Amino acid sequence: MRAPAALAGALAGLAVVTAASLLFGGRVTPAADLLAVLTGAPDPYLEAVLESRFSRTVLGVLVGSALAVAGVLIQAVTRNPLGDPGLLGVTVGASAAVVTAAAVTGSGFGAGSVWIALPGALLTVLLVHVVGGRSRENGTVGLLLAGAVVSAVLSAYVQAMTLTRPGVFDSFRFWVIGALGGRDLSVAAAIAPALVIGLGLALVLSPSLNNLALGDDVATGLGTPVALVRATGILAAALLGAAATATAGPISFVGLAVPHLARALAGPDHRWQVPLAALLGGILLVAADVLGRVVARPGEVMVGIVTALLGAPFLLLAVRRGWATR
Numbered sequence: 001m002r003a004p005a006a007l008a009g010a011l012a013g014l015a016v017v018t019a020a021s022l023l024f025g026g027r028v029t030p031a032a033d034l035l036a037v038l039t040g041a042p043d044p045y046l047e048a049v050l051e052s053r054f055s056r057t058v059l060g061v062l063v064g065s066a067l068a069v070a071g072v073l074i075q076a077v078t079r080n081p082l083g084d085p086g087l088l089g090v091t092v093g094a095s096a097a098v099v100t101a102a103a104v105t106g107s108g109f110g111a112g113s114v115w116i117a118l119p120g121a122l123l124t125v126l127l128v129h130v131v132g133g134r135s136r137e138n139g140t141v142g143l144l145l146a147g148a149v150v151s152a153v154l155s156a157y158v159q160a161m162t163l164t165r166p167g168v169f170d171s172f173r174f175w176v177i178g179a180l181g182g183r184d185l186s187v188a189a190a191i192a193p194a195l196v197i198g199l200g201l202a203l204v205l206s207p208s209l210n211n212l213a214l215g216d217d218v219a220t221g222l223g224t225p226v227a228l229v230r231a232t233g234i235l236a237a238a239l240l241g242a243a244a245t246a247t248a249g250p251i252s253f254v255g256l257a258v259p260h261l262a263r264a265l266a267g268p269d270h271r272w273q274v275p276l277a278a279l280l281g282g283i284l285l286v287a288a289d290v291l292g293r294v295v296a297r298p299g300e301v302m303v304g305i306v307t308a309l310l311g312a313p314f315l316l317l318a319v320r321r322g323w324a325t326r
């Protein structure tokens with residue numbers, strides 16, 4: 001019963017943070033005023049405020065869910081409790097694509113960076129998979145090594161470009177922090193296909209991931225096509241991680257921390273872990289965004305900074321309690 005209860009609690013939590021995200025910002029907007037606008041009362045200022053907060057709330061839920069489910073998939077297929085989308089080069093691939101485009105065009109892209117970061121992240125994961133698949137190492141070791149090597153090379157490329165070209169650095173530094181502001185729902189529409197495919201594959205793979213957790217030999221004995229499940233899981237994680245990074249920039253700890261929290265609440269069954277992680281990821285990112293808006297009024301602390309500050313102590317707690325090694 002604990003998994004259904006956790007899922008119901010997460011749904012309630014998501015409703016609470018969604019309401020908070022609509023009410024809190026540079027100033028607190030009374031619920032009665034927002035309800036009046038929603039029912040048709042003309043107020044151009046409140047309409048603009050509501051539109052902005054609604055867009056970043058929707059994007060926060062989508063990005064947080066995508067990162068969390070990608071983390072569940074990567075930790076399951078690699079059996080690495082420290083796995084997150086960055087392990088496959090998603091983050092650094094998107095960064096390299098944005099830096100390259102800024103160097104070529106000489107300008108930043110704002111919300112339009114999603115069309116640059118998304119293919120960059122996907123191409124990087126494809127490169128990691130091709131290089132790792134040719135390794136003589138068995139299982140996921142070759143894949144992890146390939147991810148580390150490709151990430152190191154691309155990180156060096158990004159640093160070289162940003163340090164030697166001040167114009168590129170100015171365009172890149174706002175994107176690399178990770179933020180939800182300044183983006184409208186057209187971004188959600190752009191990443192929707194990747195999210196739908198990635199989440200659908202994660203749900204379909206859930207029973208097979210339970211078998212994979214028992215070891216390759218046992219999973220094969222149970223009739224699970226291990227190589228196909230692993231490749232499909234990596235594809236789904238790449239789609240989700242790339243869509244999230246392209247939308248909001250690199251955001252750390254969500255893909256790493258939320259799977260451990262979902263596992264602690266729902267148990268080892270991935271059929272519950274995947275939907276619960278999707279809800280918890282959305283809750284965490286929206287809550288972090290609201291906190292960033294409240295603590296720095298009238299400005300804001302970008303959500304990527306808040307998640308890093310919240311995620312570090314959580315990861316330390318997970319290690320001390322043994323969550324990260326189960």
